[in-house]
Amino acid sequence: MSVPAPINSQLMQYMLGSLEVGLVVIDRSYTIRVWNQFMQSHSNIADSLAVGQNLFGLFSEINENWFKSKVAPVFKLNTPAYIIAEQRPYLFRFSASRPVTSASEYMHQNVSLFPLVDEHGVVTSICIVVYDVTDEVVSRQRFEEANVKLKRISRIDGLTGLNNRRFWEECCVNEYKRLGRSNTSSSLIMLDIDHFKQVNDTYGHPAGDEVIRYLAEIIRRTTRETDICGRFGGEEYVILLPDTDGEQAMLVAERLRRKAALRPAVYEGTEIDFTISVGVCEYQTRFNNHMEWVELTDKALYNAKRGGRNQVQRAA
């Protein structure tokens, strides 16, 4: 059987040069011994300049203490180690290969550190392999951003920008559960535009939409950031006021009623007067579920309508 001819150094150079990964060999004193074509083209440092140089002297972005702690077990235990882009975006700060399309100014890298042993099995140097994972990282980031956006959109009412009913109810359920474990109290406010059908009939549906949007703005400006405001449907809104008792909630409700009554909406230069009816209900320990709380608030709102509208009623 014939013995294959040893790979000559020219062929080895060619192989190293054609690799789509960075390949660096460092010895125990962190002196660079091998510097392949990938590293040359991304660092703009020729191998004739890099080889023989100290790694930290050439690349100030590499934190010496951190990197030494990373390679210590590779030297000591003869086992590989890995640095992934999620932990640390890069080892060598290189520009992204496709800065225009990749939306990243630098190259994200996964890095493997392999031990190289001598004939006695002693680790004498380490091979650093640098993988360009910029495209994967950027597309994952884009995917995550799109998910966050979708999640936000799925919670928002398109006309008013308030929480939609489904998400608001989710928040209400969570608050209901929290109240079961705490000594604080919270309140609900439910409100509805009076005779809204007349607004639509008189000024048209787009004007009605503007009134709905405008009232949402009043609600946003009148409540706290921690209050959870939602559009329950049509011209009905709900507000969850955490850590707010019935009396305090009545003050907020009255403020809302007054603002709505005093500040007409404006649609295409026409002022549209409107009023609201409001129901208020503080959390009660006797409730069996969040719906009982919502229903009692709705009952208070119904009483406000029955009592003549443009008023606030509190649940008994």
Ligand SMILES: Nc1nc2c(ncn2[C@@H]2O[C@H](COP(=O)(O)OP(=O)(O)OP(=O)(O)O)[C@@H](O)[C@H]2O)c(=O)[nH]1
């Ligand atoms: N412009 C507009 N109108 C809506 C929207 N959603 C519901 N409406 C209208 O709101 C009106 C609600 O009417 P009703 O439920 O009779 O109540 P109301 O006229 O406000 O009377 P009260 O609530 O009893 O004071 C209906 O005419 C619906 O068509 C919307 O998104 N935009």
